[in-house]
Amino acid sequence: MWKNRFRPYDILSGEDVEAIHGQAMTILQEIGIDFLHDRARELFGQAGMQVEDMRVRFDPAFVLEQVAKAPASFEYQARNPAHTVTIGGENLVTAPVYGPPFITDLERGRRGATIEDFNNFDKMAQAVEQIHCAGGTTVEPEDLPLGSRHLDMVYSHLRWTDKPIMGSVISSENARDTIEMASIVFGGRDKIERTPAILSLINVNSPLRYDDRMLGALLEYSDAGQPVIVTPFLMAGAMSPMGLAGTVAQQTAEALAGIALVQLIRPGTPSVYGSFLTNTDMQSGSPAFGTPESALGILASAQMARHYNLPFRGGGALTSSKAPDAQAAYESMMCMWPTVLGGVNFVLHAAGWLESALLASYEKFVIDVEALRMFEWMLKRGLPVDEEGLAMDALREVGPGGHFLGSEHTLRNYRTGFYRPWISSTENYDRWNRTGARTADVVATEKWKQLLADYKDPGIDPGVDEALKEFMTRRKPELDNV
């Protein structure tokens, strides 16, 4: 977890915020949102909302009243208390890529992801200080049965990392399993109800629709007081209008409706305004990540979340590139700067994402971590204007025509005064060429192998491990034989 010292960059005027807010309220009131789950509609109906078939139309005042019950920030515990984080306020928390069915590395190429890859990403997340949360469905382990693989994923996070974890959201049943397993590790459900230990990513089936499976998970986690990120899934031009302001208004309406539901179930349950917003490439119909629209969308969405005093999830190192090349890097940075300057609180996809979320990459993980290290340095160091920063002693010592390499000030600072790169080369050409003319992706291969080789198992209490395994052994036949 980092303290983000940068003042959030407001891209919208106060009037713009009001206009987008106003339109979000109009959408909620006039158009409404479909909730494909009986209990959700019942809850809204009981609260006095207008329910018609699947559609719920909202009283804006009610929505705002519910949303105001969500805390502006909350603690999110890890089994190692040193890794417990706070989501919201000035805090920035990172997590790896989430969702790809495919995995790649330079040596083996693109292939279906396996549980071994999943474990490896957990080990890399554990090994790297710049990743604060183990993540959720980092990759889809396609070698495991669909019905029970969430157990193996949750186990992997709990076993190979001691960082905070995300929960399965495929269904209410999966959510229950995640809660059970976390309860085993944290010493009982009451322990995680007191301080949440599972963050879940609930996507809205945009436009303006929540499906039954995601709602099942949302209800389950809300019942247990576990924090929910409500994230509309918006490729503008397809799931939302081509107008960015309208897209942010739709996103706001969708997110607030979901958060209102969470608060109806269990008031005060931590809820995060989520954004996953980019544009469609209108020529190909494909999503396009790391575009100007993505960048502007992150800044505007973060600003809307601040307007409601909600923690915000958005941004990440997003790209449409299929390789860890220059495109992957400039598109990722196109998103990462607004992520940092927008004051994003939870950054999913902070490392390892390629190919519009279809592909996780070992090398891209390393490349993204180098960028994270640079942002971390900026956030931690800032530009201190104090005696040591102003270094008047060095200027007096060296004077015109001299050099600072040997000055007292430099000798005091040279070890830790400047950022030290992890993979970036500052070597001169001859040396670089002599040692193989390695581009960043090739250096990254060496680094991820080293991360895995040097990985330190955080260990787990044998009794706890036994209990987790027993739970899984019992559940697997129930899940896979249906």
Add this chain to the structure above:
Amino acid sequence: MWKNRFRPYDILSGEDVEAIHGQAMTILQEIGIDFLHDRARELFGQAGMQVEDMRVRFDPAFVLEQVAKAPASFEYQARNPAHTVTIGGENLVTAPVYGPPFITDLERGRRGATIEDFNNFDKMAQAVEQIHCAGGTTVEPEDLPLGSRHLDMVYSHLRWTDKPIMGSVISSENARDTIEMASIVFGGRDKIERTPAILSLINVNSPLRYDDRMLGALLEYSDAGQPVIVTPFLMAGAMSPMGLAGTVAQQTAEALAGIALVQLIRPGTPSVYGSFLTNTDMQSGSPAFGTPESALGILASAQMARHYNLPFRGGGALTSSKAPDAQAAYESMMCMWPTVLGGVNFVLHAAGWLESALLASYEKFVIDVEALRMFEWMLKRGLPVDEEGLAMDALREVGPGGHFLGSEHTLRNYRTGFYRPWISSTENYDRWNRTGARTADVVATEKWKQLLADYKDPGIDPGVDEALKEFMTRRKPELDNV
């Protein structure tokens, strides 16, 4: 030229700015600056400054008084009036890489640059809307004699582009040649004295020293009323202290002293506060570009220039990478975001830079232009919160569970509503793989070849061309036989 709609991002508090300003004044007054040119010292002496050997110590009030004579913005004419730009205020003007002795492309590899490469970069700068100024010493044409090659460079800019040009700064003689050639093209020296046509890059030989050759050029251009960018050349840790605040204070002292000299020579001559500031890699002693220190330095330096109401030059697509790879892209974007958010007015090195300024790259030129296109899109479009941006009609038309691909709003906007990439791939993996699995650098090769093939000669008046050639024919023996 773009209007930069983004509000400049202030990284320093008002107190920080005052502290850095105060230290700059102390440096000027107490330590002073060496000027290795008689006329410069004479001018300062006549103005009442304390001169001792090469050293000039300043009265801060005098410096500020002189600096206040420089205009906050100025017109900088191109031979095609449609390409005339304004430097300062909300304007952002880009120019290609400046200075590398080596050139590379994927097919031919790294080699000494030639005049053919120089011409090619001019042709690419002319062909690409996102480059506003033809630049200066884009690459060093090492196949031409050192003494006269500036004539061929200036000719190349004037002949193959009709965009604004930068002048030679190697000596007062070279500056005079540039002024002569520009006078031929613009119809006489009085024409360019009225509206400047040559921008020059005067580097300070930091710390706190101006050498005789650069001062010769500065004096010559100032006499002719041509705009001067005064740029301290700062690798913190070597040419300035490891403290960033102290580095910015030193830079401010150096830049203001140079601008005061320009104003002494010819009051009102446009003068730009320049910054070329990064850190040294203290392990290797090499400069490191695209680092957190670079990024913070750009923001802080731009803010200091605003404090003095001076146009600002800084930033660019800087990197230490030797190849157009992921490192090149993330380091460049590490600098380009602060360049845009800092409100930089003149962006040298906006395209084509590799290897810490030693290497120009055809592919990197294209890759950087793609990033420039994205920033241009953001600056030009912004995020309009108006009826079309809010798209309430589309939201009403589509509603829950629908899609926006066929909505009226989309049909009105799909051609121009979203950014259209130039080299970035949004193709799906199968198609991308089938068409050669081309990474961004490989696509860039195709694009620069296409730029050169499609290049449209802006033409030149045959009489003017003849006069330029006559001038060069006369000058070359004088320059090369010394």
